[in-house]
Amino acid sequence: MQRWSYFRNHAMHYLTPLMVGIEFVDEYRHIPEARVEVLRIAARHGIRAGFSIPLRVNSPPQSAIMTFSGDHSRRQMQAIVRAHGWTLNVAALMGHQRYLMLFAQEFPERNQITEKQLELLKMIGAGHQDKTIAAELGISISAVRQRLNALIQNTGITSRAELAALAMSLGVLPDPFNRPGQYPADTLVEMDNAGTRILRSSQNSPP
Structure with a gap:
């Protein structure tokens, strides 16, 4: 990792999300002109602004980051984050957990x-x-x-x-920090254009 990679360096030390892209370059600490040129090239290809979420990998210890980006102005990206920031954050965490599970299985x-x-x-x-x-x-x-x-x-x-x-x-042995509960999960949340539906089953629920 190069020292002037501002948002990657941020992800190594913090867990707070970060706005990235040429639209937010004025919020960065000093970065070389070469890095700014990379952001300009990305903008010409439709990546003007983004929302980066730091993630963690524990075994072995590593830092990761997931970025949602697009051809958005600064104002548009800020509006997206205000409206959907929590959803994007949860999506990143869930996607990361899925990746870790599949990575371990392979x-x-x-x-x-x-x-x-x-x-x-x-x-x-x-x-x-x-x-x-x-x-x-x-x-x-x-x-x-x-x-x-x-x-x-x-x-x-x-x-x-x-x-x-x-x-x-690898799941060959049970993880003492990740033990399943006494009862299996019995709640399913479905979210789509039709709205949010919460489905519950009481078949295996405690009395």
């Missing part, structure tokens, strides 16, 4: 982790040592360590604590 495929390695990952996450794992799987300790070395090579993770954290991130 991790084994991206890193060529086999079913046997996932099984090993679950046992390591549960705190089992090599001897116990070997006994449960009916294989030798050396075979367990070979499988572990392959898992380490595929993931780049070297400690058992990090492997346990990975197991929770």
Whole structure:
């Protein structure tokens, strides 16, 4: 990341949304002319103003940002944010959560982790040592360590604590900070041009 990337630098340190684009360049701290020229080029291609929402990725720690932008004047963009700012913020957060879920689901495929390695990952996450794992799987300790070395090579993770954290991130083990409630979700909110509808089912609700 280059230091003069103002809005990206903002996203690294703050969670407050930010107005971006050539229409809001006067609100930026000092940025080089090269950056202003990038904004001018974007404006010529229909991206004059935008609303950027900082996001967070926890495993591994990273900063992200989602921007809603278009060919809008400063006044038009401010009106959009006043009318729909909360909706855009929620949409960004929900989209980000969906992305994180799909990204985690694809991790084994991206890193060529086999079913046997996932099984090993679950046992390591549960705190089992090599001897116990070997006994449960009916294989030798050396075979367990070979499988572990392959898992380490595929993931780049070297400690058992990090492997346990990975197991929770992938859903192989339950995350203690994200436990489902006693009762399943029973409320569905639908929003479209026809309005907002809230549908509830009492089938699994507590008495």
